Amino acid sequence: MTQDNTQNQEEFYKKFRDRLDDTTEFPSNYTFKFIIPSDNKRIAEVQRLFDGARPQFQMKESKTGKYTSVTAVVYVLDADQVIHYYQSASSIEDVYML
Template sequence: MEKNPEDFYERLKVELENSSTWPAVYLFKFIVPSKADNVIRVEDAFNEMGAVIKTTKSKTGKFTSISVDVNMKNPQEIIKKYIEVSTIKGIISL
């Protein structure tokens, strides 16, 4: 990720505003270490939103990729979700 997360999120917001009509289905992709409650914490962040969540463990089992298809109201809601899950230790947002 970039050195300044605010710049990244601002640029993402502009790109999303220009590329979609809102509300829209958005695909979040994350990679987390396959330990503790990392996957559960990501799933909980999208709980009761009607999200379709798919998880796949890496060959070594050290990491889990998580894809989340969910209907989002606007780009700001997407950014709020990225910020919410960014507190999970070792998470990578793709």
């Protein structure tokens, strides 16, 4: 990753943290949404992100069956925990975070 990309990511997550702190009262349940190719391996990777967090999952396949939306509701303590989950998800190939 280039220095520019690293700085852009740091700036993005700083702004995101500020928005979360302004709009969300922590601790609370937080809803994470992902779109991924309908591949059991990738779905399992997303689910593993939340191991130990007792998430509530909801999945819905697209009309064509090519993609699956994964919604996870997780109790989080603060904005940093939300960001940690999103940063972890970014390492999964072809995952779109909403």
